[in-house]
């Protein structure tokens with residue numbers, strides 16, 4: 001046992017001095033050992049921090065991987081549904097159109113006028129359904145991205161405005177990187193913008209919407225704002241609604257995020273900001289990491 005522990009605290013004289021020296025040396029030993037302990041503790045803390053930041057990075061990578069898997073599955077489902085709609089519904093609509101044309105041809109000249117009116121109504125309904133089906137197939141199919149994301153979005157916002165009657169503006173940053181996006185990255189950006197505008201048409205009861213493509217050194221953002229009724233607080237919590245969840249997944253797959261909020265400085269409206277990281281967009285991050293990371 002250490003002698004200093006058994007020496008009384010209030011001893012004077014030589015014995016006291018001797019024990020003072022012992023205490024001093026023990027104190028310095030204790031300081032050394034406590035420094036060593038602190039150093040060990042700091043090393044352990046640093047190791048724990050490294051381990052938890054490694055774990056965090058691994059989980060973030062896994063989230064990106066799952067998000068990109070989800071979007072790939074969505075694209076495959078879209079292609080399948082578009083094909084089905086085109087083949088089965090399209091074929092039935094064509095058959096109905098031919099049948100109605102036959103009725104019109106063979107309708108006797110003295111047929112009651114109600115027959116002609118009913119026929120015209122049926123043909124108009126058929127036209128409306130055909131147009132809606134064609135629109136749905138067009139939305140579901142992958143857009144043409146050969147001329148780049150800016151061209152695809154500008155084309156799509158024009159056709160969206162014509163179809164919905166909404167006043168639309170489209171503003172895009174002059175950034176050369178926008179012309180160098182891969183097909184996967186362009187499709188993710190396109191789908192997010194498409195869903196944001198579809199939501200405006202479906203839910204906002206707006207008179208207009210603005211789409212902006214903004215860029216910074218680090219991020220590409222799609223910002224869609226409308227002057228509609230505003231987004232309810234519970235929006236996106238219903239698990240049957242895939243729109244916002246899909247947009248979020250597409251952003252996550254490229255190290256980004258989705259923000260949905262009331263339009264700033266306006267009495268009404270919603271602003272959706274979808275942010276993607278350039279590094280991930282250019283490097284096609286989700287695919288590159290996919291072999292390396294498993295839970």
Ligand SMILES: Nc1ncnc2c1ncn2[C@@H]1O[C@H](COP(=O)(O)OP(=O)(O)O)[C@@H](O)[C@H]1O
Nearest residue numbers: 199200203204230231235236241242243244270
């Ligand atoms: N621009 C918007 N204005 C008002 N409400 C919106 C807007 N965008 C989304 N919402 C609300 O958010 C909900 C979730 O949207 P979403 O996930 O795309 O599902 P869905 O369009 O299938 O209903 C919508 O049902 C709607 O209530």
Ligand SMILES: [Mg+2]
Nearest residue numbers: 198199243244
């Ligand atoms: Mg939606």
